[in-house]
Amino acid sequence: MKPETLRALIFDFDGTLADTESAHRAAFNDAFAESGLDWHWDEPLYKQLLEVSGGKERILHYWGQVRGDIPVIDTGALADTVQRIHDLKTAFYERKVQEGAVQLRPGVPHLIDSAFDAKLRLAIATTTSPVNVAVVLRSAIGPDWAHIFQVVEDASTAPRKKPHPQVYLQALQRLRVRAAQCLAFEDSGNGLRAAIDAGLPTIVTPNAFTTHHDFAGALHVVSDLQGKTVEELRNWHASAQR
Ligand code: XBP
Ligand code: MG
Helix, strand or coil, X not given: CCCCCCCEEEECCECCCECCHHHHHHHHHHHHHHCCCCCCCCHHHHHHHCCCCCHHHHHHHHHHHHHCCCCCCXXXXXXXXXXXXXXXXXXXXXXXXXXXXXXXXXXXXXXXHHHHHCCCEEEEECCCCHHXXXXXXXXXXXXXXXXXXXXXXXXXXXXXXXXXXXXXXXXXXXXXXXXXXXXXXXXXXXXXXXXXXXXCCEEECCCCCCCCCCCCCCCEECCCCCCCCHHHHHHHHHHHHC
């Protein structure tokens, strides 16, 4: 069978395109303080909690861990409280990004530019909120970012969070390409499983929060995308066809 041509790159966002999780962690703690909660997520605890994809799901998971003894009288009220805390967190996160707390990871700006120039389709498949993608890429790339990443699937369009493959399956549908015509890029175990379950050959670039995750099934695990070229991506993609 004729090998497939590489036509699209699908990037995870947090921890892959940009180093965001320290700013997320600080924003969660600001939101807890603002809400009068005596919760504080230090780095070791946040590393564990990142096993749960999605900020709201993470808050709910932690609430169950620390307050499991208090029967939930009204699940609707609990959901509203979690939503309120998460909305606050997103506002704090946005401010931190605008103050320059988040950078694109090494090699990402150059690779995005060269992939765009090589007419590869670019997409994002993330469990974070759409405003978080926009605020980071607007400050890092400028308003053109939405022209460069033609497809963005996020928490608002794909409510079932990684490791569920929904966000990647929807990105493939909107790109109108087959999984074998793409490469996916991830930083976490949950993300890798979501991409693999969507049939995507996946490159993993771990970061300080995810180096201990299980990356079995990844096409390649590399420290970062520094110096990576479209040519090298095409070779990685071809090796997945063999
Ligand atoms: C990583 C996540 C997100 C962020 C926090 O997303 O799991 O939940 O940690 O962002 P990605 P929210 O799939 O891009 O690695 O609070 O908006 O969820
Ligand atoms: Mg990630």
